[in-house]
Amino acid sequence: MAGMIGSPVKRKEDPRLITGNGYFTDDIKLPGMLYGTFLRSPHAHAVIKRIDASKARAFPGVAAVFTAAELADKMKAVPAMWFLPGCELKPKDRPALAADKVRYVGETIAFVVAKDRYVAKDALDLIEVDYEVLSAAVQQEQAMQEGAPQLFDDVPGNLALLWKAGEIPDEVFEQAEVVIKERFYNQRVVPNPMETRAAVAQYNPGGGEMTIWCTSQNPHIHRMIYADVLGIPESKLRIIAPDVGGGFGSKIATYSEEAVVACAARELKCPVKWVEERKEHFQATTHGRDEVIEVELAGKTDGTLTALRVKNTANLGAYLSTFGAGCPTIDFGLMVTGAYKIPQAAVVTYGVYTNTTPTDAYRGAGKPEATYQIERAIDLFADKIGMDPVEVRRINFVPKEAFPYGNAMGVTYDSGDYHLTLDKALEMLDYQALREEQEELRAQGRLVGIGFSTYVELCGFGPSAVAGAIGFQGGVWENSTVRVHPSGKVTVFTGTSPHGQGTATSFSQVVAEKLGIPIEDIELVHSDTQSVSMGWGTYGSRATAVGGAAVSIAADRVVEKAKKIAAHELETTVEEIDFTAGIFRVKGDPDRQRTFQEIAKSANFAWNLPPGVEPSLEGQSFFDPANFVYPFGTHICVVEVDAQTGEVFLMRYIAVDDVGRVINPLLAEGQVHGGIAQGVGQALWEGAVYDENGQLLSGTFMDYTMPKARFFPMIESAFTETLSPVNPLGAKGVGETGTTAAPPAVVNAVMDALKPFGVKNLDMPLTPQKVWRAIQNGREKQ
Amino acid sequence: MIPNQFSYVRAESIDEAIRLLHESNGEGKLLAGGHSLIPLMKFRLTTPSTLIDIGHLSELRGVRKAENRLVIGALTTHREVHSHPLVQEHLPVLAKAAGQIGDLQVRNRGTIGGNLAHADPAADLPAVALALDAMLEIQGEDGAEIASVDGFFLGPLVTALPDTSILTSVSFLIPPAHAKSTYLKYAHPASGYAVVGVCAIAAKDPDGAVEFIRIAINGVADVAYHCVAVEQKLQGQLPTEETIREAALLAAEDGEIGSDHFASEEYRRHLCSVYTERALRDLLL
Structure with missing residues (x-):
């Protein structure tokens, strides 16, 4: 159907999901299925002296209790899959179950399997563990200090990695006209998708096949890792991610729990289910961010930026998680210069083990941290030279003519027009009028602030050769098969693994446009390693730019073959066939035609195919992009701060995003809204707070503030379309724009509001108490 | 998020519920709406042996x-x-x-x-x-x-x-007919519970002086408390911005103000005053 790409089609997924007919991992019930639950460490750092599970094993209804001893020769520890070269990386795998030491609150110690989850939970309380509690290393800078508690004997100073890129001599900063030095803490957040993690495993002792249903953003990666961990060939290991209720990066990672569930199913020869409780999720699923970022930004009084030097001290948690090494290094470091032509840049990252939950990718993974530091620093720079922050941005933007643009860190931005989104956003805001209003309100004692974020991010992970060069243990291409059935109905197979994005709708739109068939005739198959030959999953805003591109190419290949068959039937040449809106016509003789459905039947029946053309109608693509894609945009936040209580209220939020070709504006806007909510959540409310003993204080929804709809004004969203040259759709990525752009937009707005009190920097989350105290301090100084 | 084993009994009368409570030797809990009890049970923070359901009485x-x-x-x-x-x-x-x-x-x-x-x-x-x-x-x-x-x-x-x-x-x-009243709450953004919640009721006499005033606060302390100091300060006074502000500064006087990582004792004391002042301005100015 022409015009499908770019059309606001409603989500195909919704009727099923909103009528309660979703099929999530916890919906799976198999005959004879047992239920498991994990005993988790209450201590952040302790030696395990003794485990006695005899009472639990004797508890009626308990099938088995596994500890490290029982699993010793049954499975391996779970490794990471990003091994950065040249950074003295000391990877520490996640143990199946803790054997002699626990290293964070929530680490698994035992797995109880019972006839139902109630019995399992009661039996859990009967396991006796003696601990020798050790002091904990919690905060990364403290963990690096002399005398800090050591997590591993062979990792001195808890230093897991030291990554350096670029070097700038001190003289550059000493001799610069203007230098900004600031320390920004990008705090730790808990992903909290609506669906927590879960796994069901079924083993066939006869053939040795294992099926694991689990909450995964990338089932083929899970298969690759768990095949090795469990000692089952990939050919006998099937991973299915049924409906998945969000991930935000946390379901990229491979964890030990899912593998232990599979191991238990194999040992007991019964299906076993485990569903993570929300309280477990807070402790056991990877956290995001937690990076202390020290910035030196040099420039001239005319507003030109000249050099940027950044040090990132990243808290990796107790073990190296799947992508853990990549987030604060590659993902962060390559994007520190943001949308600006800063000629010199250098980054050093310290990755530190601590007695906390391991950290890994979280919606944006490194790019939000990179964006935060440069967008905050540029505001401080503007303030120091007394220039409007918008003007400083304009002076330093990479100009439209400069694309493809190689930034100082060595990556090439594909396309961009940064002034375009800024101009549009300013127009939506009516900037000058608002600045005047702000002055009037200030005179009345009201604190209104305007904050900007002109971001660019690196998305659509690819090509695979680059992945190899940076130590990523996998490919980053994507695969699709578009299969046309005899009726003309179509099944699309994709290696992308949607978990809430609406990909079944957007990919169907691409195929509907290409094949000229109704969207209802198209079904998407994904997230099952047995149905889809290979795939690298959904993360890093790569679904449309890489997976969608593969779908588009595969659909083109269907048309290419169908044209040959149509030409044959219509007794003409392929060159003479015009294919529009699902009809093959002979040019100049439009009455001679075949419908797509007729050709589908011809291809599958194969009664009369042209010479050299094989039966069936299927297109396939293995698409490896030539480069990353670089979406960009301008977000503007307007806040009012209650001077008495420190509460921050969002008055307006404007987002002009350029994500290349927009396949479905409704879905794109949804992604923008969700991303902004999550980004504002980090700026104002969220935060995993540990005490000095490594206890998680914000471990439930009573303490951990998720963003809520009532906290937000209507988000004003618009798009510009600067196409990407690296894929046939011209698409970039939209899923992480909000979490990347929003935190600095909000914090810049609050800092602007607090200008009368001389407040320069506060760390996220900007809780009312923190803002109030800053106002108090400012008042005292005045 | 899975409670301990417990038994469930539906009481047919108040007397039966009392008898069942007695028989449970202090291990039983009454179940009404269940919206506070059930979450605590799921966290295993409370582990009643018996739930005595009175919700339908x-x-x-x-x-x-x-x-x-x-x-x-x-x-x-x-x-x-x-x-x-x-x-x-x-x-x-x-x-x-x-x-x-x-x-x-x-x-x-x-x-x-x-x-x-x-x-x-x-x-x-x-x-x-x-x-x-x-x-x-x-x-x-x-x-x-x-x-x-x-x-x-x-x-x-x-x-x-x-x-x-x-x-x-x-x-x-029921307060005097000419009294005005309000409940002002600063809700914790995570839970929606009160970080501070001020209930204030006040009435003025024909000359404009405060003749009836009741203020109590929940959220900031281990138990809700009655703000006697604020009431005494305002009783019989002509309310002005100044008298209200001064009285509101006493809002934390009668409570044992707590502290947590979201709001320190100092900040809670401050919030007590701000919210009390706002409530009283609504009622008296």
Whole structure:
């Protein structure tokens, strides 16, 4: 159907999901299925002296209790899959179950399997563990200090990695006209998708096949890792991610729990289910961010930026998680210069083990941290030279003519027009009028602030050769098969693994446009390693730019073959066939035609195919992009701060995003809204707070503030379309724009509001108490 | 998030519920709306052996006027309290506070008696009950007695209610007809519970002086408290911006102000003053 790409089609997924007919991992019930639950460490750092599970094993209804001893020769520890070269990386795998030491609150110690989850939970309380509690290393800078508690004997100073890129001599900063030095803490957040993690495993002792249903953003990666961990060939290991209720990066990672569930199913020869409780999720699923970022930004009084030097001290948690090494290094470091032509840049990252939950990718993974530091620093720079922050941005933007643009860190931005989104956003805001209003309100004692974020991010992970060069243990291409059935109905197979994005709708739109068939005739198959030959999953805003591109190419290949068959039937040449809106016509003789459905039947029946053309109608693509894609945009936040209580209220939020070709504006806007909510959540409310003993204080929804709809004004969203040259759709990525752009937009707005009190920097989350105290301090100084 | 094993009994009368409480040797818990109890059980923070369900006892439900008081059955839901014409007419501040509890689902299930008996210090009703001089009807093995809410809250989740007794109804004093009242709440952004919740009721005499004033605060301290210092400061005074501000500075005087990672003691004290000042300005200026 022409015009499908770019059309606001409603989500195909919704009727099923909103009528309660979703099929999530916890919906799976198999005959004879047992239920498991994990005993988790209450201590952040302790030696395990003794485990006695005899009472639990004797508890009626308990099938088995596994500890490290029982699993010793049954499975391996779970490794990471990003091994950065040249950074003295000391990877520490996640143990199946803790054997002699626990290293964070929530680490698994035992797995109880019972006839139902109630019995399992009661039996859990009967396991006796003696601990020798050790002091904990919690905060990364403290963990690096002399005398800090050591997590591993062979990792001195808890230093897991030291990554350096670029070097700038001190003289550059000493001799610069203007230098900004600031320390920004990008705090730790808990992903909290609506669906927590879960796994069901079924083993066939006869053939040795294992099926694991689990909450995964990338089932083929899970298969690759768990095949090795469990000692089952990939050919006998099937991973299915049924409906998945969000991930935000946390379901990229491979964890030990899912593998232990599979191991238990194999040992007991019964299906076993485990569903993570929300309280477990807070402790056991990877956290995001937690990076202390020290910035030196040099420039001239005319507003030109000249050099940027950044040090990132990243808290990796107790073990190296799947992508853990990549987030604060590659993902962060390559994007520190943001949308600006800063000629010199250098980054050093310290990755530190601590007695906390391991950290890994979280919606944006490194790019939000990179964006935060440069967008905050540029505001401080503007303030120091007394220039409007918008003007400083304009002076330093990479100009439209400069694309493809190689930034100082060595990556090439594909396309961009940064002034375009800024101009549009300013127009939506009516900037000058608002600045005047702000002055009037200030005179009345009201604190209104305007904050900007002109971001660019690196998305659509690819090509695979680059992945190899940076130590990523996998490919980053994507695969699709578009299969046309005899009726003309179509099944699309994709290696992308949607978990809430609406990909079944957007990919169907691409195929509907290409094949000229109704969207209802198209079904998407994904997230099952047995149905889809290979795939690298959904993360890093790569679904449309890489997976969608593969779908588009595969659909083109269907048309290419169908044209040959149509030409044959219509007794003409392929060159003479015009294919529009699902009809093959002979040019100049439009009455001679075949419908797509007729050709589908011809291809599958194969009664009369042209010479050299094989039966069936299927297109396939293995698409490896030539480069990353670089979406960009301008977000503007307007806040009012209650001077008495420190509460921050969002008055307006404007987002002009350029994500290349927009396949479905409704879905794109949804992604923008969700991303902004999550980004504002980090700026104002969220935060995993540990005490000095490594206890998680914000471990439930009573303490951990998720963003809520009532906290937000209507988000004003618009798009510009600067196409990407690296894929046939011209698409970039939209899923992480909000979490990347929003935190600095909000914090810049609050800092602007607090200008009368001389407040320069506060760390996220900007809780009312923190803002109030800053106002108090400012008042005292005045 | 899975509770311990427990047994469940549906009591057919108040007397039977009392008997079952007695038989459970202090291990039983009454189940009304369940919106506070069940989450605690799921965290295994409370592990009752028996749940005695009284949720369906219609005699514990409803609102009636008795002279200068409104009597509200313990099982009356927050939503019923919020929308009841008698409550809206005579105790608008109670209606307002009940409408701010949790969300609509919680208000449809949660009950006024359950809320008070649960004694969460960050709930919204303890301050209102203190300010409106609530009297609690408590039925036990030896019959019924009436107790003041002042002294009922002993600590977080701890009350003076005996193990084998049931809170059956609560009565609230109807303030003078010309009194104005408000409940101002600073809700914790995570839970929606009160970080500070100020209930204030005030009336002025024909000369403009404060002749009736009641203020109580929940959220900031281990138990809700009555702001005697603020009341004394304002009683008989002509309210001005200045007198109100000075009085509000005393808002934390009568409470044992707590602290957590979201709000320190210092910040909570400050919030008490700010919210009390805002409430009093609404009522008196």
